[in-house]
Amino acid sequence: MSEEQKPTIINQDQPTQTWFSSWFDTPYYHILYKDRNYREAQIFMDNLTHYLNLPEKAKVLDLACGKGRHSIYLNQLDFDVLGADLSENSIAEANKNANETLHFKVHDMREPFEEKYDAIFNLFTSFGYFENDEDNLTTLKAIKESLSEYGFAVIDFMNVAQVLNSLVPEETKTVDDIDFHIKRYLKDGHIYKEIDFEDKGQKFHFTEKVKALTLQDFETLMEEAGIYLLDIFGDYKLKKFHKAESERLIMIFK
Structure with a gap:
């Protein structure tokens, strides 16, 4: 499973929780995933904005922005950016970087925005983690309603076939002595990642869960949402999508 996912969370040391009180809001999430490739992410943003031919000062929405690292870089590319995420802690951290053309807000991605955007980015597998599958369609409809007349949206998802082919059933990662x-x-059409660790004498257990959505699944959802799928890419260099081996499933639509 991709290391950047932010799916449904269950902390089994406490009563069952959904992603609304998610483990990626804890310091341990950020410790485990601290070695992400930031340069690769920036190259992806460069390639994507060039491909979309976005005008200067275009209004861009970074949907499920986390602490805002992609929002910040998009703003450095001279776009007017709003980063939105359900996590209050993440938005509080992101807000430290806010300026006149970079803003952040707490927002549920299933709800449309009043403002319209020239581009909406949903990046690094920040989709498919709802308990109710209907919420996936609701989110697509909200994205559609939030686009300007000539706006484009992008969903960057894992390529399920490639993930399952290369799935590592068990491993131990040591980060910061943890x-x-x-x-x-x-299981049941979802990819699970169970995470167990100890710190300061306390045991922790979390489970990430994301819907194993294929390109065909997305095409069905998009048709129902009234969305037109324009292009599909298989990696951050925007190479052609190959079902068996592509690292990513990147969909451009309007």
């Missing part, structure tokens, strides 16, 4: 014991598996 041993994260990780198990991955497919």
